[in-house]
Amino acid sequence: MRLLKLAAATAVLATLLAGGAVGDEMRPVRIGTEGAYPPFNSIDPSGKLIGFDIEIADALCAAAKFKCEFIIQDWDGMIPALQANKFDAIIASMSVTAKRKEVVDFTGKYYSSPAKFIGAEGTEFDFTQGSGLVGKTIGVQGSTIHEDFARAKWPQAEVVTYATQDEANADLASGRLDLVMANGVALLDGFLKTPEGQGFVFVGDDYRDPDFHGEGAGIAIRKGEQELVDAFNAAIKQIRADGTYKAINDKYFDFDIYGD
């Protein structure tokens, strides 16, 4: 019993030390991020956090008048750390999924990376869903949402599957494929911006079908902290409206990563 009292007293003391008065100063919000997922969040050679997630987080904090601090956390411990109050929000390109929603709350998406086609510069395709791309070969990574999506929407095309995205890209470069479909960011960073990707461009639309591609990346918040969810949602709306989002978007991507 004495031990319990001692532990309780220590805990109370720790709380008093940790939770100082806030008053009318900006609310401190600790943001967990991974720091190992370029171009969204990573650490540059000087040790600074950089990336799309980081700049968006800074913009959101400015809009919501939060005093934000980043905490770098390994991906595997990300949600447990949020629950154990090691930080207050996760901004780390975390996709909103039904499974995660069981344990944490999410804001609306702050981006939703579209699935896109790439093909040789100057070629024309008929992308009509259901009847288009007759006889064309589409390379995809096997067992992915992209394979399912391509097979469902363009039944008259030939869908060729590869073990890795790099193999599909290499076959496109060598002319064995007409098109490759994958996540737009993966294609941009992994192929179009590399020497092998010269002469190839994005073709067709941005595809964001919730049934196939999910709801996009949101900010995860501990359950029961609705005001924080609301504040971030309002901030997302604000930076979308005032052009801050577009300025950051254009630094990283040559398409709109938010969607509609």
Place this chain on the structure above:
Amino acid sequence: MIDFKGYEWVFWEGLQVTLSVGLATIPVALLLGLLGAWGKLSRNPVARLVAGTYTTVVRGIPELVLILLVYFGLTLALQDLASWIEGGASTVDIPPFPAGVITLGLIYGAFATEVFRGAFLAVDRGQIEAAQAFGMRRSLALRRIVLPQMWRFALPGLGNLWLVLIKATSLMSIIQLPELMRMTDVAARAVRLPFTFYFGASLIYLTITIISIVVLQRAERWANRGIRRA
């Protein structure tokens, strides 16, 4: 020389954290090990039960699970306790470094218990009886006769534990502790050169091991001074 694209510093920063966690764990593990061995060899059945339960439970649970339990589970339990006492939300926290040292200390203390137990038993029983015959109390006999000789038997086992421990620190990456493995991973993924960076990290772990082995050999020679080799 291998080109680390300006990320050489991650090795240095990570190495510092790895070594500090490892070194800070040693006293905790040694203390728990001595206490555990004392408990296991005690005539008191309660002490034997406590020590036996400790080594069985801790050695039976994977390190990663214990780390998660201490860092996340214990934190949550403390927070619940604090808000139960005070009412309202609590922000009690166990920072990564103490959480890591406590967990690793607990784990390697359990292994050290067995090393010490073996070492105690290896000291010739006749010497203890002789000490008692000289009128030494148990504590004095322990200090003058058993402990100085016990190290000789314990050192090889403890050295082995240290080598395992220094690599187990890499498990701390999951709790925000930027040790060598975590820093390497961050840099490797930033520049997409996993092989280069993991190769660099493994060379560092290997270097720590080699230096440790040399130091341990010296320590063993010192502990064995005055003992004739068979």
